[in-house]
Amino acid sequence: MNIFKRKSKQPDLTKLEDPELVLLAKDDQAAFGVLYERYIEKIYKYIYYRTGNHQDAEDLTAAVFHRAMAHIENYTERGVPFQAWLYRIAHNLVANWHRDRGRRKIIPLEEFIGPDSHFESPDMATEDKEERTALLAAIARLPEERQQLLYLKFVSNLSNADVGDILERTEGAIKSLYHRTLLALRDDIEMQHTRVGAVGRAPVSNSDKRTEGN
């Protein structure tokens, strides 16, 4: 028997739930490493959609995890799961980033559009791409919180309960906000379609930005 086999009793950290890992991560960097691997992609994707470029997404993602690591000793769950805590850090950093630069997002929309589906004709492919471009433009005109909701649901693939933890709302309120967001998107796209006669060709301007409440 090799009694000096050092890691024989080491638990498989990847199988632990977040609260257990967070406790360990307060004085064990390996546990923080597992949390990092668990959330790096989600946080990156979320920030990427909110900044619109890879360089800033990388810088802000790094800042999120450095801040999380620096403050994890003081983190206690108290109704805010670790994931929500990370997203709130990300949200605050992105908000500061926008404020410091005093600018609205400059989003290269084409980069966001997913891979082309297989279409029988080039015309159909073009039409599909135009529709997606119009949809992204419509999302960009939504109020901040509604954009955040869509990114959290579709990009980060979070449930209504998880989104609620991040946006500090109940699950029911998120369902309701989601419904209203879809209605707003539908109306916006229809309006743009009527206005310019071709979906997705309308320029995005600040004057078009909705100022309605949630």
Place this chain on the structure above:
Amino acid sequence: MTNHNELENLLSAVTDALLADERTNLDSIVKRYAVPRNEVEGLVGIVRKLHMTLVGAQPSRRFVNRLRNDLVGTQRANIVNRVRYLPPRVQIAAGIALVAGFVLLNRRRLVEDARHEAQEIPLLQQQ
């Protein structure tokens, strides 16, 4: 008049199903809710488009590895972390060995001191 809660539940269910598996038959989900089909179709279409459009941008592997190294790659060879995962018997044995070593070292020093004192006393007496 459509029940708003029913419609909200339907849209959430459709979205969750689509995000979990894009091949899901959404019609079967829509049928479970008492919502007129014409009210739902446009919105479900937007959900589908959102799903197809908002695809995640992957971080580069280089960035992920570099940041990981920045955060946890420089982990110190922390003796506490190393000892923590030793089997309990080995931890106890290591503790006993540590204490015994400490006692032996101290004892040896005391013996040496006593020997020096013993050698110095005759010299003082001769003087």
